[in-house]
Amino acid sequence: MAVDYDYDETGQLWPFFVFTLATIITLPLTYVLLKGLGNPAAVFPRVQSNFRHSHSDLVDAERAKYRRQQRRLGLIMAVIVGWATIGYMLYLIQFAEAYQIERVWNPYDILGIADSATEKVIKSTYKQLSRKFHPDKIRPDVSKNETMEMLNDRYVEISKAYQALTDEEVRSNYLLYGNPDGKQGTSISIGLPKFIITDGNGKYVVLLYFLLLGVLLPYVVGSWWYGTQSKSKEGVLMESANRLFQEYAEDIDEAGLVSALSTGKEFDAILSGDKADAGLATIESRITTLSAPAPAAAGDEVATATAAAASSLTAAGMSAADREKLDNLDNGVRRKVLALLWAYLGRVDLGDTSLEKAKFEVAPVANTLTRSFTAIALAYGNTAPVISSLKAGQLVIQALPPKSSPLQQLPHVSAAIAKAIEGDSTVTMPVQRLMDLPDAKRRKIAVGRGRLSADQYEEAVSVAKQLPYLRVAKAFFKVPGEKHIIPASLVSLVVKGRFVPPGFAGVAPAVDPSDLFDTDPAEDDLDTILGRKPKIIVGRNPDGTAITSDAGTGTGKPNLPPLAHAPYFGRDYSPRWHVFLTDSKQGKMVVPPFTFTAFDRPLFEEDGKTPTFNMQTLKAQFMAPGQAGQYTFVMHVMCDSYVGFDTKTEVTLVVKDASEAADMVEDDEISEPDEDSIAGIMNAAKGAPVKKAVRSHASDDDDESDTEEEADDTSDTNTDTDEED
Numbered sequence: 001m002a003v004d005y006d007y008d009e010t011g012q013l014w015p016f017f018v019f020t021l022a023t024i025i026t027l028p029l030t031y032v033l034l035k036g037l038g039n040p041a042a043v044f045p046r047v048q049s050n051f052r053h054s055h056s057d058l059v060d061a062e063r064a065k066y067r068r069q070q071r072r073l074g075l076i077m078a079v080i081v082g083w084a085t086i087g088y089m090l091y092l093i094q095f096a097e098a099y100q101i102e103r104v105w106n107p108y109d110i111l112g113i114a115d116s117a118t119e120k121v122i123k124s125t126y127k128q129l130s131r132k133f134h135p136d137k138i139r140p141d142v143s144k145n146e147t148m149e150m151l152n153d154r155y156v157e158i159s160k161a162y163q164a165l166t167d168e169e170v171r172s173n174y175l176l177y178g179n180p181d182g183k184q185g186t187s188i189s190i191g192l193p194k195f196i197i198t199d200g201n202g203k204y205v206v207l208l209y210f211l212l213l214g215v216l217l218p219y220v221v222g223s224w225w226y227g228t229q230s231k232s233k234e235g236v237l238m239e240s241a242n243r244l245f246q247e248y249a250e251d252i253d254e255a256g257l258v259s260a261l262s263t264g265k266e267f268d269a270i271l272s273g274d275k276a277d278a279g280l281a282t283i284e285s286r287i288t289t290l291s292a293p294a295p296a297a298a299g300d301e302v303a304t305a306t307a308a309a310a311s312s313l314t315a316a317g318m319s320a321a322d323r324e325k326l327d328n329l330d331n332g333v334r335r336k337v338l339a340l341l342w343a344y345l346g347r348v349d350l351g352d353t354s355l356e357k358a359k360f361e362v363a364p365v366a367n368t369l370t371r372s373f374t375a376i377a378l379a380y381g382n383t384a385p386v387i388s389s390l391k392a393g394q395l396v397i398q399a400l401p402p403k404s405s406p407l408q409q410l411p412h413v414s415a416a417i418a419k420a421i422e423g424d425s426t427v428t429m430p431v432q433r434l435m436d437l438p439d440a441k442r443r444k445i446a447v448g449r450g451r452l453s454a455d456q457y458e459e460a461v462s463v464a465k466q467l468p469y470l471r472v473a474k475a476f477f478k479v480p481g482e483k484h485i486i487p488a489s490l491v492s493l494v495v496k497g498r499f500v501p502p503g504f505a506g507v508a509p510a511v512d513p514s515d516l517f518d519t520d521p522a523e524d525d526l527d528t529i530l531g532r533k534p535k536i537i538v539g540r541n542p543d544g545t546a547i548t549s550d551a552g553t554g555t556g557k558p559n560l561p562p563l564a565h566a567p568y569f570g571r572d573y574s575p576r577w578h579v580f581l582t583d584s585k586q587g588k589m590v591v592p593p594f595t596f597t598a599f600d601r602p603l604f605e606e607d608g609k610t611p612t613f614n615m616q617t618l619k620a621q622f623m624a625p626g627q628a629g630q631y632t633f634v635m636h637v638m639c640d641s642y643v644g645f646d647t648k649t650e651v652t653l654v655v656k657d658a659s660e661a662a663d664m665v666e667d668d669e670i671s672e673p674d675e676d677s678i679a680g681i682m683n684a685a686k687g688a689p690v691k692k693a694v695r696s697h698a699s700d701d702d703d704e705s706d707t708e709e710e711a712d713d714t715s716d717t718n719t720d721t722d723e724e725d
Contacts, residue, residue: 019089026082033079044574045608047466047565051411051459054349055356055568062360062570107161119166126162133158234372240265244373250382254402255318257392258345259325260373261366262338270361276333279355283339286348287316288323316346317401317415337362345401347414347568360570367396367569374593381589383582387636390578390593394643399568406430406644409565411463412456420451430644435464435502465503466609468561469645470577472497473511473615475635477653479624480520484656487626491653493591494518495579495618495637499561499603501611508613515615558598562608564641575641579620581633581651590633594620628657 108115111125131137133155140146232241240263247260290313312320322342329335343350344359370393377385395402398409405418405428413421422429423445434442447457474496479489496516500508564573578593601614618637625631631653638646 015089015092019086019093022082022085022089026079026086029075029079029082033075044560044572045562045604047463047562048608049411049459049463049466049565049567051463051567053567055360058353058356058360059568059570062357062364063572066364066571107164110157110161111165122162122165126158129158130155232372232375234368234375236369236372237265240369241372241376244369245376248373248376248380248385250380250385252385253388254392254395255322257370257373257388258341258366258395258402259322259338261369261392262334262341264337264365264369266365266369267333267337267362270358270365271333271336275358276336277331279350279352280331280336280339282352283336283343283350283355284326286350287314287318287339287342287346288326289315314346316342316348317404318342318346341366342401344399344568345395347399360568363396363399363569364571367393367571367573370396378589378592383584383587383589386580386589386593387638390638390640391643391646393640397564397566397569397573397641398643399566400643404428406642407434409467409643410460411567412452412460417451421446428644431464431467431642432469432502432505432644435461436505461503463565465501466562466604467501467565467642467645468499468575468603468639469501469642470497470616470637470639470647471500471505472637472647472649474516475649475651476518477651478518485624485654486658487624487628487655489624490621491624493579493581493620493622493635493651495620495635497616497618497637498613499611499616500613504611504613508611511615518617559600559602560598561603566641573641575639577618578636578638578640579618580636581622582636584634591620591622593638594618624653624655628655628660630654 108117111122111129113121113125117125133151135148135152135155138151140148140151230238232238234241243263243265244260247256247263249256252260314323318326326335326338326342329338340355340359340362342348343355344363350356350359370389374386374389374393377389394400395404400406400408404415405413405422407413407418407421407429408415409431418429421434434446437445442461443457446452446460447454452460472495476494477485477491478494479485479491482489485491496518498508498511561575564575566573574597577596579596580589580593581591582588583590596618599616601616602612603614604611633651633653634648635651636646636648
């Protein structure tokens with residue numbers, strides 16, 4: 001059977017084809033676009049503040065620019081073209097003439113009789129139609145656009161229909177093949193206009209296929225593959241990661257991190273062309289100007305020494321070693337980036353709008369690079385570089401130079417005002433220490449000439465009372481469902497803490513002892529046991545990767561902290577809390593950081609200002625040491641968005657030998673109740689055995705959990721927390 005292929009001569013099928021193809025492409029692109037159009041930060045609460053510094057408009061512009069970049073203009077244009085094509089195809093389908101589908105040949109329909117008609121009726125009907133439509137007796141009706149050819153075809157159809165119902169051979173063809181002429185070929189119409197391959201257009205079709213399959217498809221696939229291979233999982237270019245690797249040192253500090261961050265390849269796109277040298281001299285002259293020392297009282301040797309040390313710092317907070325690093329760099333992108341980073345950290349006014357824009361543009365890139373350096377430092381396993389990297393990230397987000405006062409995180413507090421508030425102290429003052437002072441005393445040292453005005457003081461206090469400061473109440477180790485920890489078991493580090501913003505320490509309610517217990521999940525709750533709780537996208541990192549967290553406590557919404565109060569940072573940033581264990585004697589990481597971005601209970605009430613003081617639970621799982629013993633670690637809880645909000649405390653992990661733990665469990669089991677207990681009386685009434693002597697309630701194991709409800713907390717924990725300066 002022959003198959004004939006023809007094209008859409010009438011132009012009625014190809015709109016269906018194009019409509020289907022456009023829909024298949026446009027719908028997924030629209031979904032991707034809509035996910036990125038909204039502002040991910042809109043779901044986060046915010047610290048309520050009206051503070052605006054002199055360059056807030058530039059910071060706002062940088063944040064808006066980043067959101068526009070995330071929307072991807074090319075994707076928007078593709079979606080617009082796709083929907084326009086779909087709309088036009090629908091118009092053509094709706095208003096084009098209906099496509100005439102070829103009917104199945106039926107002699108009864110042609111003669112206009114029923115399928116049950118007798119031979120007499122068939123002959124009678126045929127005679128009537130043949131007299132009526134015989135070509136010699138009928139003339140074309142001009143009003144109906146009829147032609148003689150049409151009339152002849154109609155008469156032939158009537159004759160074939162009659163023969164199919166009366167002639168044996170024709171009738172056999174009709175019954176077997178559905179057509180009086182016997183087996184017919186199959187005709188398939190292609191939903192493309194014929195003009196595409198006619199009139200010399202074939203070469204253009206070939207060219208189109210070449211461009212689509214030979215150029216566009218390899219380009220798209222190659223771009224995707226290069227994009228996945230050119231960046232690390234932290235979202236930085238592999239070349240930048242290699243440069244940071246070369247800058248790694250075991251004794252690197254925050255200032256050294258600032259210099260290392262300037263090596264990022266990403267800065268080449270920001271300072272392309274002549275931008276690398278434009279204004280460099282102006283930036284260096286402003287950031288290297290020595291800061292004015294604070295006056296010291298006569299005879300105060302400590303204050304004099306402190307003032308002398310401060311006088312060696314520049315206006316940007318650079319030390320002599322930092323200035324030397326800058327001077328040793330050749331002119332180029334890295335030197336300008338390093339100068340801009342110090343200008344940003346020191347909040348130095350550069351006096352030029354283009355330089356100010358560049359200053360706020362390099363900071364978010366530097367923050368992303370800190371995460372890459374943290375990953376590199378974790379591979380080495382040394383504690384100091386990891387902590388320096390995390391602290392450098394805090395400084396970048398808050399725009400503070402190393403060793404500066406954390407009080408500068410508050411609105412209107414400059415370095416000079418912070419120094420005036422701290423007085424002659426040789427150490428900086430954390431925000432929480434200032435806020436823990438009585439209001440009268442706090443106001444006395446913070447308000448006055450050369451310090452804050454009354455209105456500025458109220459704004460600073462208001463912001464301080466909204467900052468999410470996590471105060472650790474208890475930390476312990478456990479193995480869910482077990483009473484003791486044995487070698488190589490999967491241990492959970494459980495951290496219990498409350499968010500008590502600075503200024504609320506005196507009014508926070510006492511900790512409920514029951515909140516310090518950690519109840520094991522039900523045996524059939526495999527999702528909780530295996531850590532497979534439903535995840536919700538709660539935001540996006542500056543590199544565009546999703547931030548996920550547990551769904552929360554039955555509301556279906558995550559309990560999110562407010563976005564970081566960072567008025568100088570050119571991104572909306574979601575704070576993260578890192579929990580990790582270190583060996584203070586060897587200076588090594590024991591358990592790498594576990595990161596938390598949302599919590600199981602709300603941090604603030606609906607007004608966004610009143611803390612709930614809910615006890616939060618953070619859990620990190622790791623493998624216990626392979627040998628029995630008592631291990632003392634230092635637990636660090638670090639927030640990557642605020643300076644001075646870090647906590648460290650000693651925790652002790654007690655690992656029992658497997659046989660010893662089994663013996664303890666056996667000794668703890670009560671086989672027979674005491675005779676004077678309720679269970680013993682009930683057993684005696686049933687005739688069951690009871691113990692005659694009263695069983696001692698003293699513990700046989702000095703290492704047993706000291707909690708009232710949990711027998712599986714087998715680790716002694718020092719819960720006295722120390723603030724990291």
